Amino acid sequence: MNIFETADQLRRLGVTRGGVLLVHTSFRAVRPIERGPLGLIDALCDVLGPEGTLVMPSWTELDDEPFDARTTPSAKDLGVVAQTFWRLPGVRRSDHFHAFAALGPQAEVITADPLPLPPHIPASPVGRVHDLDGQVLLLGVGHDANTTLHLAELIAGVPYRTPSYCTVLEHGRPTRIDYGENNHCCVRFALADDWLRARQLQAEGRVGQAHARLVRSRDLVSVALEYLSRDPLLFLHPVGAGCEECDEARQTVGMAPFIKNTG
Known part of the structure; x- marks a missing residue:
């Protein structure tokens, strides 16, 4: 598929020209596209235009x-x-371990915050995309790869x-920072599909060979907060389900969050 066809698919999906777009993608699901990963990036930038800002995890x-x-x-x-x-000319990358990369007029705003702990607090790249009323594109991946749901958890x-x-x-000396992270297996983030579809807040379609999902960051967070207000442990597998990551998260309930340096 050539770049222009890919760009047309993204436009039909609803990517906003001049907007902010956070992309999580599996190129294996999308391919083949002319010029490979660079061709997909070119198509995304073409749809966003020079006023738009493209963001990816890094x-x-x-x-x-x-x-x-x-x-x-x-x-x-x-x-x-x-x-x-992140290696392309003009792309800005956060100067910390939990980095994102961005290209466009809002790139500095999105990547300028210091090290966010936990990684997806409001003062983080994911939080800045939310502040800027950006969109989230899941391209060949599901909501289990959607970092904006971690933002919703922290809010x-x-x-x-x-x-x-x-x-x-x-x-000048390497220093270890220990902290608590809202981490788990993320499989139950897939619940967001049903929530968003029921409200017609998620556009879905084909981009390349991949299934794509597109949603406003603010819509996603708003709906997730509604459900988390009823059950804060909603995204964890139930006890006895056999998920070690979710069981580990459950065991920390009631413990105070922590951040400490151990240089």
């Missing part, structure tokens, strides 16, 4: 090493499109925080 999995926005690789599970995007004040850590440079 965090690393190297938690024992200080982060360098110029050289530290992004996590492999983010996919080849995200790995390609809702979910009571679980599992131990996490990263390494930063303090006074």
Whole structure:
């Protein structure tokens, strides 16, 4: 598929020209597209136009090493499109372990906050996309890859925080920071499909060979908050379901969130 056909699919889906678009994607699901990952990025930028801002996750999995926005690789599970995007000319990348990358007029606003702990608090790239009334595009992936639902969890004040850590440079010395993260398996984020479809808030269609979902960040957070207000543990598998990650999260309920340096 050529870039112009891909761009037309994105327009029909409802990507807003001049808007802010946070993209989570699996190129394996989307391909083949002319020029590969670069062709998909070109199509996204074409639809957004010069007034629009494209955003992608760009965090690393190297938690024992200080982060360098110029050289530290992004996590492999983010996919080849995200790995390609942050290296392109003009793209800004957050200067911290939980980085996102952005290209366009709002890129500096989205990536300028210091290290967010936990990663998806309002003062984070995901939170800034929400502030700017951006859209979230899930391209060949489901809501289990949707970081904006972690933002909703933190706004809702979910009571679980599992131990996490990263390494930063303090006074030129590597320093470990331990913190609590609202982490779990994320499989039950798929509940958002039914919530959004019932309200006609999620556009769905084909982009390349992939199934795509498009939703306003604010709509997604608003609906998730409605359900989390009824059951703050909604996104965790029930006790006895055999999910170790969700069981670990449940065990932290009632414990105080923490952040500490152990340099």
